[in-house]
Amino acid sequence: MKPLLGISGLRVRYRSGVSEVEALRGIDLSLGAGERVAVIGESGSGKSSLALAVAGLLPREATGEGIIRWPGLAEPPRNGKDVGFVFQDPGGTLDPVMSVGAQVAEVAEVNLGLSRRRAVALAVELFERVRLPGALLKSYPHQLSGGQRQRVGIAAAIAAGPALLIADEPTSALDTIVQAEIVRLIDRLVRETGMALLIVSHDIALAATVADRIVVLKDGAVVEAGETAEIVARPKADYTRALLAACLTLDGSAGVLEGRA
Ligand SMILES: Nc1ncnc2c1ncn2[C@@H]1O[C@H](COP(=O)(O)OP(=O)(O)OP(=O)(O)O)[C@@H](O)[C@H]1O
Numbered sequence: 111m112k113p114l115l116g117i118s119g120l121r122v123r124y125r126s127g128v129s130e131v132e133a134l135r136g137i138d139l140s141l142g143a144g145e146r147v148a149v150i151g152e153s154g155s156g157k158s159s160l161a162l163a164v165a166g167l168l169p170r171e172a173t174g175e176g177i178i179r180w181p182g183l184a185e186p187p188r189n190g191k192d193v194g195f196v197f198q199d200p201g202g203t204l205d206p207v208m209s210v211g212a213q214v215a216e217v218a219e220v221n222l223g224l225s226r227r228r229a230v231a232l233a234v235e236l237f238e239r240v241r242l243p244g245a246l247l248k249s250y251p252h253q254l255s256g257g258q259r260q261r262v263g264i265a266a267a268i269a270a271g272p273a274l275l276i277a278d279e280p281t282s283a284l285d286t287i288v289q290a291e292i293v294r295l296i297d298r299l300v301r302e303t304g305m306a307l308l309i310v311s312h313d314i315a316l317a318a319t320v321a322d323r324i325v326v327l328k329d330g331a332v333v334e335a336g337e338t339a340e341i342v343a344r345p346k347a348d349y350t351r352a353l354l355a356a357c358l359t360l361d362g363s364a365g366v367l368e369g370r371a
């Protein structure tokens with residue numbers, strides 16, 4: 111598989127006042143073109159820091175060290191164009207006073223240099239691809255459900271045809287049924303377009319349904335990484351075993367994981 115992204119020795123620290131938190135302690139990771147990788151781990155393990163560092167979106171209080179290479183791209187990646195980012199809470203990133211159709215069109219206009227008319231036509235097409243009724247193009251974010259807003263967030267993230275889609279807990283603000291729909295949507299879009307996926311989750315069962323490979327983070331370090339089926343069937347680290355045990359169903363079966371084990 112052609113490499114898209116190579117990370118070596120990535121460290122991220124946050125400074126606030128006199129205190130300092132080491133969020134990532136030397137991460138090595140590679141991602142092939144079209145490959146789907148899930149980053150899992152408990153709260154505070156550094157998942158979002160990794161996603162943000164890859165997208166070049168770390169906040170000002172963060173300092174990063176290490177190397178992120180993009181051998182699969184001709185130039186350094188441009189956010190929005192080469193890398194699409196889906197946030198946990200799409201409400202927070204959408205403009206409340208602009209229609210959702212116009213927001214998706216704007217992403218296409220800015221990143222692809224399209225005319226307004228062509229960008230609007232692309233937004234119509236993107237709404238179809240994320241299975242949103244066209245009637246919602248003129249709606250404002252507050253008029254949509256959480257699941258619909260996340261579909262808008264996904265439409266905006268894929269508008270410019272990125273080589274990599276990063277999704278940071280894209281379903282954790284949604285109820286269970288909508289979660290499954292959004293995961294299926296991401297899975298379908300990634301397969302259709304051939305873009306690579308870096309999906310962040312604390313839920314190993316969810317990760318197993320979409321990822322070729324799973325990377326397990328704990329305290330800012332990789333404790334285990336490998337093929338999804340292998341990690342699910344034969345976890346090496348106690349920590350991974352604990353994450354797996356946490357998603358066993360009450361009757362003792364592995365629920366969603368069964369199909370992949
Ligand atoms: N902006 C920030 N300022 C200071 N510390 C931060 C900041 N962002 C993250 N951290 C700290 O860095 C560590 C890793 O945080 P990160 O958000 O990457 O974890 P996470 O695995 O995404 O957690 P969650 O599952 O809760 O989203 C944590 O100790 C967190 O408190």
Ligand SMILES: [Mg+2]
Pocket residue numbers: 157158159279
């Ligand atoms: Mg996070």
